[in-house]
Amino acid sequence: AQSVTQLDSHVSVSEGTPVLLRCNYSSSYSPSLFWYVQHPNKGLQLLLKYTSAATLVKGINGFEAEFKKSETSFHLTKPSAHMSDAAEYFCVVSDPMIKAAGNKLTFGGGTRVLVKP
Amino acid sequence: DGGITQSPKYLFRKEGQNVTLSCEQNLNHDAMYWYRQDPGQGLRLIYYSQIVNDFQKGDIAEGYSVSREKKESFPLTVTSAQKNPTAFYLCASSPTGTSNSLLYFGPGTRLTVL
Numbered sequence: 001a002q003s004v005t006q007l008d009s010h011v012s013v014s015e016g017t018p019v020l021l022r023c024n025y026s027s028s029y030s031p032s033l034f035w036y037v038q039h040p041n042k043g044l045q046l047l048l049k050y051t052s053a054a055t056l057v058k059g060i061n062g063f064e065a066e067f068k069k070s071e072t073s074f075h076l077t078k079p080s081a082h083m084s085d086a087a088e089y090f091c092v093v094s095d096p097m098i099k100a101a102g103n104k105l106t107f108g109g110g111t112r113v114l115v116k117p
Numbered sequence: 118d119g120g121i122t123q124s125p126k127y128l129f130r131k132e133g134q135n136v137t138l139s140c141e142q143n144l145n146h147d148a149m150y151w152y153r154q155d156p157g158q159g160l161r162l163i164y165y166s167q168i169v170n171d172f173q174k175g176d177i178a179e180g181y182s183v184s185r186e187k188k189e190s191f192p193l194t195v196t197s198a199q200k201n202p203t204a205f206y207l208c209a210s211s212p213t214g215t216s217n218s219l220l221y222f223g224p225g226t227r228l229t230v231l
Contacts, residue, residue, distance in 0.1 A: 009157060043207055043222035090159060107159035
């Protein structure tokens with residue numbers, strides 16, 4: 001079975017300081033990993049994805065994430081937070097070895113980011 | 118302008134009533150999904166459909182029903198059998214139903230049972 005743990009339910013940062021959102025996963029082999037962002041009362045938007053190419057993945061809005069197989073982690077970072085980054089972020093794992101029909105994604109519980117001026 | 122639309126944005130229901138949430142996509146995607154979102158629990162899959170006239174139960178299908186009569190439409194009915202229906206419901210689609218196919222989400226419907 002696959003699982004995703006987002007280690008912080010809430011993160012508070014000051015504008016202009018770095019953001020780190022932590023995600024650990026459990027999966028059988030070579031998973032696909034995603035980060036999605038959700039602004040209040042909106043749908044989810046894809047930030048970035050990892051699908052066994054480069055381990056450092058760059059996404060939209062200055063975010064990036066690094067896949068570390070030895071640590072089973074896929075932490076999301078941004079060097080300098082902006083007020084518009086205030087949202088909820090979801091780490092998602094998809095295990096291509098699972099022979100289930102359909103899109104078998106597992107979502108983390110989410111990390112809510114607060115950006116202080 | 119391609120995308121996924123959900124309606125209504127807010128929906129109120131009395132206990133014991135069935136209610137249907139609309140989801141339409143013009144992306145020509147084969148697969149469509151319904152997720153339920155509760156605070157602090159991430160998203161949980163209710164139903165999904167990989168092709169017209171076929172759909173499968175997700176992890177929390179009890180108390181819900183769906184249909185897929187057209188490629189672009191995947192309505193979700195929340196029945197009176199659903200014990201705790203108040204939640205935010207998200208519809209999504211993907212080009213195919215494979216496990217690494219990207220999901221595109223609609224804006225969501227917030228359902229409140231009075």
